[in-house]
Amino acid sequence: MTTTLIGKPVTRVDGRAKVTGAARYAADFNQHAQHYAVIVSATAGLGRVTALDDAPVRAMPGVVEVISHRNALRLAYGPHKAFIDPEVGERLHVLQDDQVRFYGQPVAVVVADTLDHAERAANALRISYAAERPVVDPRDPKALAVEPSGSRGHSHAARGDADRALADAPVKVDVTYDMARENHNPMEPHAVVAAWEGDRLTLWSKSQFVVNEQAEIAAIFGLPVQNVQVNCPFIGGAFGTSLRTWPHVTIAAMAARQVGRPVKLVLSRRQMFFTTGHRPRTLQRVAIGATRDGRITGIIHEGNGETSRYEEFTEALLSATSYMYSCPNVRTSYRLTPLDIGTPNHMRGPGESSGMFALESALDELSYELGIDPIELRRRNEPTMDEGENKPFSSRSLVQCYERGAERFGWAQRTPAPRSMRDGRLLVGLGVASATYPVWYLPTSARVRLHADGTAAVEVAASDMGPGTYTSMTQVAAETLGIPVEQVRVSIGRSDFPPAPPHGGSMTMASVGSAVRAACLAARDEVARRAIADQRSPVFGAALEGVEWIGGSVRRLGDASAGQPYRDILAGSGQPIEAHASNHRDPAAAQRYSMHSFGAVFAEVAIDPDVGTIRVRRALGAYGAGRIVNPLLASSQCTGGMIGGIGMALMEQTALDVRDGRPVNAHMADYLMPVNLDIGQLEALFVDEDDPHVNALGVKGLGEIALVGMAPAIANAIHHATGKRVRHLPIRIEDVLTA
């Protein structure tokens, strides 16, 4: 495919709207005569509501309704499971009973005429609980790990005899890791405006998956799917927290129904730590055995993720271990620890970023046991195929990523001994780790309308939480139609548009991009057909195969003229052309190949040996991620992901008080994430990869892999700087103080 726009640094088509405030987010869609709802969150960590004294609150100014399990609508909660829902278990049925399953669970909602009135009344509502002590720490003796009971295959994999290989290995490491729970903490809080007209419900709701939210709310309320409309043109960051439809959406719709008015509901920052998912805390063990010359002979990777008591949240914690390196003996086993917490959820780089932290940290430890450079160790164990699936890779550029990355980063200047590099008084460490993420691809449809003025309108129910979906889809459409980007208008985020998969898993570019391309190709054919049928057209009477599309015009094959612009063709008939198509790839290719992105991530830390401050001075990620549609968007995606990795490595942790399960640092001043001053020089570079198998556009996706690999690279750099292995995240000053 020759390209003119794909691969070009097109600036964001929605940039102006965003910086001028013209972009409208869920909470901006105020409705006439709307009321405000504020959720009352449980202040017990487990137990049940015993009394709820709403009479004084009902008498407060502006209060319209107080809804609790006693008077909430009995909802249908029809069966509904989407790709992003846990396979096993049932969503929280909100306000349907008196049970409190975790701290912060919604137990009531107050509706009032103003936000102030609603907040005040929510704070004033007195609720009594029969409270028990919850179990919220997977290391609590009362926390019991179980086998996942679903079939998604996240659980076990084995080849060869890993335990035997470990026992026989002349060199080995066998270590455990503990990674903190994280909350997504996007800028934009979860927000929803709900409005009913008879039995039809419209939601303006922050969602990365509008068609699923539509179907789920319809199931919960027992409505036909087409009675629910979900709109979400813009998202102010999400990182996965808006993949699922959380209880507040149901509550807003219920409240609107019960008060007979549109209702607006925005979660507080603190509530963003309660019922909107989180990256689960994980405990892992990695054991790797090797020969003295650095051939890996066995890997055992055991992982334990926390989940709620009512759903089994699973993620791909251990998946990468089976295909990252060549090794005849691999055993992975995955367990879940149900706790008295809300259900976790996918968070940027889900599964892989946690699992790869453990694997890549352990590999670094092994490199020191062996006295082999960590990059060389990976090179010696580079597989020629996916040994877990017994399939060739559609493309794999890990070694090239290491080579280009090492050169650019200056890896050769690194002296391997811990504590051997200094900058003045500061200890300097350089670390490296691999990154990987699978190439997801799901069915998507798109619609394109060509107008007689030469413009094109694309519609698809995708979303854009920041990576630049609007821009990249504009590029794909403009490229395929051969027109300037200014003439393309992409609309997304409506459930009545052709359906798209969730905006996550790095599949938007591949899946939605392919669908947009298919729709544009279909539109081109439609234009050509119309021209061929038009006596006044130079291509009149040609066969469809006998015409070609060039720069927005149609001409006969072999004709050297500029051709007839489609604007003229459309003007002739006066009718716009509409085409609708789905993405498609050869299912056999998907079966034949193992498809993943790979990357090599380098980090340099400087540590103050006296007071223990850790700063990431520079980092570089080299990625082999298929075709890069827009280098500007791609590097902003990657550096954003790397910053997320700095947060994971050094700062992010939702601290729960074990006495009642409350998140104690549910506040932007206390839940640490990197600020500008924490970010040194970041760079992303892309290894050329021409992968014809993954999809029509040859793209693999970048959003998720960008976070994977960063945390282990930093942890390995910290070891290099200090000689100390810290096997938990985040790594804080107190961990390196006495190194």
Next chain:
Amino acid sequence: MLPFSFEKVRTEQDAIRAAAAGARYIAGGTTLIDLMRDEVERPERLVDINALPMTDIRADGADLVIGALARMSDVAAHPETKRLQPLIAESLIEGASPQLRNMASMGGNLLQRVRCPYFRMLDAACNKRDPGSGCSAIDGLNAGHAILGTSDHCVATHPSDVAVALVALGAAMRVRGPNGERTFPVEELFRLPGDTPHLEHTLRPGELIVEIRVPGGPYARQARYLKVRDRASYEFALVSAAVALELEGGSIRQARVAVGGVGTRPWRMRAVEEALRGKPVGRDAFAEAAHLALEGTRPLSHNHYKVELLPRTIVRALEMAGGTA
């Protein structure tokens, strides 16, 4: 937020009269409004003092005089601050974020409330918020809490950075109230929690902070503020140290040392200061003196690291100030 009345005043007299009748002063509002939104603070009347002429920053001989309504960012950027008291500028820049510093006043900074998370959650026991209800932090998550000056009733640290520098430098504050004016050391503004943690300062009802005077001294220009924390900005100190040195030849004539992040109030380290007197500039003497900072420390379940970090921070700050870093 609960309903409240709001009044803007143009004169000090009006302000003090309103406050004496029960109104709360509001300056930048960065602490007060935040806590009112959480209903932790519940004033019924606010009196806005921002129109009062208390924003001056000036030199008076060798002293630096700062109006109570001067904004943190203005004080930090002022040439007289940088000339006379660079420690004040450095401690301000290390605090909060640029947006907050643009709003926040010096008087408000000194009176900011604690950052203990349980204090901010209405459903947690907290003696400071609800006297007698108990202290959730003592047996809870207390990694950020104090190791000095704690009681069985409260273990929260005083969060201000600039207060640590002011205490080190022996700054004084002038206040005016219904019964006239008084001046006293900033250090005496702060109370220990004891069994009354809800009483944080020694201002009398209606008293208005008017200005802060930082006396010049031979050590003022050899002074540094070191704030240790997990991220580079926008985080309160795990441990901080404000130090100022007067050197003579290669030895210390006098030293000023105060620390933050570890005490229930900004903590002047007089024993450390004494031990430094007459000592040669250098790590050994610094370390020996800094060790004395541990006297009387009482770590909690999650903040033992502060015992390790405290002397290290003092040593490092002394090295920075002494020019041996």
